[in-house]
Amino acid sequence: MDTAPRITRITTPTSNGSGYVIAPRLVLTGAHVVPEVGGQVRVRTATDHRPYTGAVIWRGTPKGPDDAALVEVTDPDWTERAVTTRWGRLVTTAPRTLCEVWGFPDLVQRDGRAVETAQLVGTVAPGNHFVNHRHVMDLSDHPPNRHQHGFRQQEQGRSLWAGLSGAAMRCGDGQVLVGVVSADLEHRDHAALEIVPAYVLHDDPGFRKVLAEHGVSQVLEPAELTHLAHSPRPHQRPSPASLLEAHRRVVDFHGREQVMDTLSQWCGDDGALSAMVLYGPGGQGKTRLGHELTARLARPDAQERRWATLWLRDNATTEELDRIKDTTAPLLLVLDYAETRTAQLVRLLELCDRPPGSSPVRLLLLVRTLGEWWEQVNTATGHLLADITQQLALPPMAPRTVERAREYRTALHHLARALPAARTPGPADWAQIAADLTEPDLSGSEWGTVLSVHMRALADLLDATQAKPPRVSPPTVQWRGGCWPTSTGTGTRPPPPTAWERPSSHNRCGTCWPWPSPSRPPASREQTSS
Numbered sequence: 001m002d003t004a005p006r007i008t009r010i011t012t013p014t015s016n017g018s019g020y021v022i023a024p025r026l027v028l029t030g031a032h033v034v035p036e037v038g039g040q041v042r043v044r045t046a047t048d049h050r051p052y053t054g055a056v057i058w059r060g061t062p063k064g065p066d067d068a069a070l071v072e073v074t075d076p077d078w079t080e081r082a083v084t085t086r087w088g089r090l091v092t093t094a095p096r097t098l099c100e101v102w103g104f105p106d107l108v109q110r111d112g113r114a115v116e117t118a119q120l121v122g123t124v125a126p127g128n129h130f131v132n133h134r135h136v137m138d139l140s141d142h143p144p145n146r147h148q149h150g151f152r153q154q155e156q157g158r159s160l161w162a163g164l165s166g167a168a169m170r171c172g173d174g175q176v177l178v179g180v181v182s183a184d185l186e187h188r189d190h191a192a193l194e195i196v197p198a199y200v201l202h203d204d205p206g207f208r209k210v211l212a213e214h215g216v217s218q219v220l221e222p223a224e225l226t227h228l229a230h231s232p233r234p235h236q237r238p239s240p241a242s243l244l245e246a247h248r249r250v251v252d253f254h255g256r257e258q259v260m261d262t263l264s265q266w267c268g269d270d271g272a273l274s275a276m277v278l279y280g281p282g283g284q285g286k287t288r289l290g291h292e293l294t295a296r297l298a299r300p301d302a303q304e305r306r307w308a309t310l311w312l313r314d315n316a317t318t319e320e321l322d323r324i325k326d327t328t329a330p331l332l333l334v335l336d337y338a339e340t341r342t343a344q345l346v347r348l349l350e351l352c353d354r355p356p357g358s359s360p361v362r363l364l365l366l367v368r369t370l371g372e373w374w375e376q377v378n379t380a381t382g383h384l385l386a387d388i389t390q391q392l393a394l395p396p397m398a399p400r401t402v403e404r405a406r407e408y409r410t411a412l413h414h415l416a417r418a419l420p421a422a423r424t425p426g427p428a429d430w431a432q433i434a435a436d437l438t439e440p441d442l443s444g445s446e447w448g449t450v451l452s453v454h455m456r457a458l459a460d461l462l463d464a465t466q467a468k469p470p471r472v473s474p475p476t477v478q479w480r481g482g483c484w485p486t487s488t489g490t491g492t493r494p495p496p497p498t499a500w501e502r503p504s505s506h507n508r509c510g511t512c513w514p515w516p517s518p519s520r521p522p523a524s525r526e527q528t529s530s
Contacts, residue, residue: 003174005081007046009104009115010034010054010071010166018103019043019071020168020177023214024080027054027071030166030180032062034069043073046102046117052078058210060201065133067182067196068166070210085216086231088176088223089199090135091308091329095125097224099137100174101181101193103167107160118164124171124178124195135179135195137169159184161193169195172226199306202298218298222308222331228320230313230336237423240462243415244454246287251414251454253292255407256285262392263293267332267362268301272354273388275363277338279370280394283449286366289394290334293364297332305330305360314340318347325351328359338365339373346380353384365389396448404442404453411457412437419461426465433464 008019010029017033027043034041034056042051052075060066090097102119109116121140128136161184169179179195199220201207211218221229243250253260266276278286290311297307309332321344324333333348335341345365352361367373370391377385416430437460447453 003102004046005048006083007102007104007117007167009044009046009163011042011044011051012039016104016106016163017165018105018163018167018181020166021045021081021083022085022177022211023083023216025073025078026210026214026216027073028166028168028177028180029069029071030062030182031060031064031067031069032182033166034059034071041071043071043075043078044115048079049114050077058204058206060196060204060207063182065196066200066204066207068180068201068207070207072214082237086176087198087202087217087220088171088178088226089197089220089306089308089329090124090126090171090178090224091222091331092224092323092326093126093328094224094323094326095127096123097125097171098122098173099124099169099171099178101137101164101167101169103164103181105161106163109163120164120193122193124169129194133197133200134182135169135197136185137181137193137195139191139193160190164193169193171223172221175226175231176221176223178223202306203300208299217295219294220298220306220308222310222327222329224323225310225327228310228312228316228324230311237421240419240422240424240458243418243422244451244458246285246291248418249288249291249295250418251411253288254410256289256292259289259392259394260292260296263289263364264296264301266390267293267297267307267360268303271360271388272356272358273349273352273361273363275365275385275389277365277367277370277374277389277391278394279367279391281449282368283451284394284396285450286394287336288450290336290364290366294332294334301330307332309334311336312344314344316344318343321347321351324348324361327361330360330362332362332364334364334366336366337368339367339369339371342373342376342380345377345385349377349381349384401443404447405439407450407453408439408442408457411454412461415454415458415461424462424465428465430461433461437461437464 006021008021008027010017010019010027010033012035015033017030019027019029022028037056037059039056041054041056043054044051052073054071054073054075056069057072058070060068098121100119100121102117104115105118108118122137123140124135124137126135164181165183167181168177169181170176171178177198179197180201181193182196183194184190185192185194202218202220208218242248263276266274278289280286294309297309300306307330311334314337335345338345348363352363354361374385412434416434419430440456440460442453442456447456
């Protein structure tokens, strides 16, 4: 979604401010801009000047440490748009990190004209107002002159930036939301804005609860390292097959609590640098576990540390990694298919090997097997990897048929909940279809992975909406490169492909299965939930 439709003006009978759309019906703004929880506001966007009704559903302390609020747009005429919100936090002490704010300051408003926006650019230095958990955005342009902008004499006591409170401060070329504008700093001649950091808001359980209810990510990414991040491309309406992508977390996490406890304890251990190798065959859920860990680290850990997490893109050069050395906040780095990324891994170990007492770095390495790559990295680093690494095997989640049936039933209901938002051939009562389906025979070894069971559940849901011509035996869908282009009458469903195959054609659910090319492991291969 473009930025302009997300920029909002918030008005009440006594005040006005700015805001930012973070979910189809959820707007982030300032606490001192809006009334108490339950109060009504009007919401306009930069591209639609009609006022829409909204209600305050969470509110921090006006002018306090958590001066922010969440507004739910309740107006039935509001147009919902798919949006993806990425949160960030500063993880180095390097000054002059670029940032921007876009809102509706009174400075640019003119009588007789439509309400206007201003886009301000500047830099942020983490050391400014560090003790009180604030950021300071130093504006790049010279402070405006109130007389040049037509301020009347009776308005001389007002801030030039009145109306900008509640706007989002974004870094990393506008990719990550790092904070919310709270005030025009005194004694700075209107050249600096005070910002409430996103990590402060994420400390509040009520804030996180609203984000979860609206499907907003709670992960904090390192704002200075966004150029290194692997970020799946959002879709206005995802294909049914894309619902199996691990980062979407469509099927609620369950059944791996012991593994999660081990990973959480590993992150919480003392030590500046530590690595965890999580290994297992494709389709067992390694990537899904990684996403669950990053989601849980969005909350302060047992030591009240706030972690930033980065899924490192596979094509980042070793030179681009250098800034990781400067991190001063707890950082989790995830490398999917780490066995194919030995050069990156060697460089990361060189950069992150730091003295005791330094801010912790954790390397989560998701691999299918241990082998030659392990020896190569240890040889190149003087066996540093072996010295700092724990190894954790991921066993099959459903070794018994009854467990597979339970996993199948769980996947049916969660996928049915998500399918209305996907590009399906037509509308359907997915919840009823899921309830009517019976568990298939999952006793074969081909159904030993979580992904294969989830694929079967999705295939059965989609099959149930298709017209079935008379056949001698029950029709099933034939797998071709991960797609469903035709049906057969054999009475048994062939298992999903065990080797990576190129999709041969588009299927009736609007896409091919995301089987990657065998030529190289692309960054998007994490999408197959392995």
